[in-house]
Amino acid sequence: MSSLRIALAQLNVTVGDLDGNRRLIEQAIRQAHAWLADLLVVPELAITGYPPEDLLLKPSFIEANAAALRRLIPLIPSGLVVLVGYVDRDLQGRLYNAAAVLTGGRQIATYRKQCLPNYGVFDEKRYFTAGTQSVVVKVAGWRVGVTICEDLWEEQPAQDLAEAGCHLMANLSASPYYAGKLPMRQRVFSHRAKAHHMAIAYCNLVGGQDELIFDGASLVLDARGRVRAQGRQFREDHLIVDVLPEWLGAAGNIRSRIAGKQRVRPLVAASQPPLFGHLEEVYEALVLGLRDYVRKNGFEKVVLGLSGGVDSALTACLAVDALGANQVVGVVMPSRYSSRATQADARALAKVLGIDYREISIEPAFRAYLSILRPIFKGCAPDTTEQNIQARIRGNLLMALSNKFGWLVLTTGNKSELATGYCTLYGDMAGGFAVIKDVPKTLVYQLAWWRNRSGREGRIPSRVLRRAPTAELAAHQIDQDTLPPYPMLDRLVHAYVEEDRSVREILRENRAPAHTVQHVVQMIDRSEYKRRQGAPGMKITPKAFGRDRRMPITNRYHQSQ
């Protein structure tokens, strides 16, 4: 039994870009061929991009996807087996999340995904019928089983492949990122490899798609569950790995009698780039997702409001690192409540980052609103209404710049604010992309400090990182007038939102006063209507607001305990 040379093309495809995606796969085929690979694996649904959502309901889209696959087939030489993710349709019109097995100018088999995820951000049962058959292909004497993403997270498909005498499982994947998922993946895959005595070659998608970030980090494991090669995180990558018979352990030796003819080629060294640390990983995820949202939607420049606070500072840094300083415009929009210090910090940040920078006082507009509303508001005390007006003027100004110059507005709200509704609908929530909407405030600070230490150009003024958080929408206002301290708030949001804990459980598990817990839970429940109209933004936790958490607005379930 000779070694098996696998190419994993960790591609950044785009949803709906059938021609562009096909061309990326063509390049991968040429490269794999040049490297004398036996097997090329590309990500799940690489032809359509992932997730294509309701594009799948358009018959014309399914046809175009099949046409793109047909154009690939003749390009594939006979020495190479290629696994391509696409949408398969049967004679009854049912759709399958499928992998075409292509070689020698022919499609020799089709694998249909058996385990369809329909939880969290996934809706695969909305579109697809589950396959029921294993597919094992002979490649250079190796028995290679084909699976798609979720198939690898469940027991049965691997079990079936083991019974079919499979040496290696190839997995086409589109596995959305959240912080901490990578070690979990390694644990699950390692367990699977060991339990079924087979090597695993897992090719993951990379890139951003609306709320989702795909992190790449493709993996090759031996049959003992050890990682033998890894793709880069958050970058396109083409892995080439020689899987050696001895990686199969005992199974490899026993089965070596059925080996094919030896191909002469020098072994390649498998790459295992060092993994990012926790903060760098989250930061790089956000950079990738932001860059892809901007570029894939055809924007060149982005614009955001700079308040002198940490949220807009971090968002500006992410934008600069994703797009380059000359593609980012910062706007400072002072009011009567803006302090000299925050304004100076906002300007200082724009300067050190080297971004284009504008200043527009909102006072004339604020005065105009107050005057035209005066007759109607007669006798009413000022309240959050007047605060929201200021936030909405800023939102309108940013949108005016967006409309006039074609810039994408980035919002700067964090997860703690969005959870509690400590934000203004159509105000600071106005924009096309909510960069840090899934980043809790405490993590915002950590990321900001981390970036300052990372050596990247332009440090956030340390005063920004040390000042008590304030919305500056009223005199002497700080966030903690309204919200509990952020470290406590973020723990409560985590427990209630990400872990679906009840108030009683939260009280048992957290040191927090009962009235604080009840108040936070109430704020979260009551803000659903705001979140429903919020801008899309990137998921980086196990449960983000958005497609990941689908709560009714009309909802009378309120826990008192």
Next chain:
Amino acid sequence: MSSLRIALAQLNVTVGDLDGNRRLIEQAIRQAHAWLADLLVVPELAITGYPPEDLLLKPSFIEANAAALRRLIPLIPSGLVVLVGYVDRDLQGRLYNAAAVLTGGRQIATYRKQCLPNYGVFDEKRYFTAGTQSVVVKVAGWRVGVTICEDLWEEQPAQDLAEAGCHLMANLSASPYYAGKLPMRQRVFSHRAKAHHMAIAYCNLVGGQDELIFDGASLVLDARGRVRAQGRQFREDHLIVDVLPEWLGAAGNIRSRIAGKQRVRPLVAASQPPLFGHLEEVYEALVLGLRDYVRKNGFEKVVLGLSGGVDSALTACLAVDALGANQVVGVVMPSRYSSRATQADARALAKVLGIDYREISIEPAFRAYLSILRPIFKGCAPDTTEQNIQARIRGNLLMALSNKFGWLVLTTGNKSELATGYCTLYGDMAGGFAVIKDVPKTLVYQLAWWRNRSGREGRIPSRVLRRAPTAELAAHQIDQDTLPPYPMLDRLVHAYVEEDRSVREILRENRAPAHTVQHVVQMIDRSEYKRRQGAPGMKITPKAFGRDRRMPITNRYHQSQ
């Protein structure tokens, strides 16, 4: 075999209101008992409300739902069988969309829904495991099969019940409304009854829940598929129906030998209220959905902008008919581009409807924006930016009134606008509930004319209905400068959005110029980002924007033909 007396409690429950829903079911039990009914059917998931969405992921919610059911059980006398929709959980923690069969103070059986819809607005496979067993209960000598909603739309469950010798199928349902669904339901149910020789008692939910309207119109059919009784549309209703052995036809005669003991009670006459005509039906649906959104979310008053156009006029009428004139506030917000005629019409409408009415000129705020943006916009020609600023000032003013007085802002945009993006994000799109977002412009006109003829108080000035539609955001502007004529546009939106037709098919089926079709399709594709941030609103067509149509924003699939 004696007659079977069925009570169908067509309830308006509220999602999450476990106590309130339980009390409604208790009332229905008392009433059914007083009527000497043998069987009471309430809607699907009546305990939790439908759809409870991700509340189902909270273990505490599932427990509270079970506790509510437990409180019902002892109330049920032995002469009455009650079918109650609730969430069942098995020992492995799997959830089921279930019906508890209760009688004599005990739960004697549990039916678990077998067909779980996971298309359109439905996500049931996200939460529930499918049941696999039929449940047939003996009630007063009749063999009654239990099914839940979708089970009745598929063949297998009825087939299984027929094989079990079932006389009558009881169906607990929560079937969302769209125009034209009622006759389809009757056809499907009639076919099912005939094919399997069983009567059907279908109890549907009534009421509004976020984007969905449940229309009631519960049905009892005999085994020949004839409708024998019908619940009211868009109202709570308690049907009481004596199902007679002869309704089973031959099957009834053959099986009459197995009859139970005769109960003495006079027969009740089954009600079959006349059905609404098409326009009245849609109008009543919108009234119900709007009233429920407002009330169930705890609002008393609503506010909307009155432009003098037909969209805001129809929305105002709907609000008055849903809530009463004294709960509705209209705001006229003229600018330099507002004509005397539209302003006069807006005022006239407010007067004839008898609603509270305010006037706020947006000019001071508009001038303030233009002046503070002048330095940045130097050298730029006016374009849609300046138009959007006006729309956003109006949005901000309505939101200020909402914030100050606790009124819910209604948006007035129609489906044709929302499809093409002929609307301003954070401007006319700003608000809590989008009343007519699924109503195409041509239907807006028909509904407005219909209401004027309906005899309801306050007619829309006929000038509003005859004027060429205009946004009045620039001089001499009419909608048809930008959009094709509405009758053509609405046909194209219907074909592309509701029927997922390709450009080629649309051209084949519609008399419309190719460039118009391409332009409309492009406008629809490019407006996804706006719709994503739009207010929720009611579904009245087979495919609404919102949870019904889940398109990616980042999407490079654009059909040229």
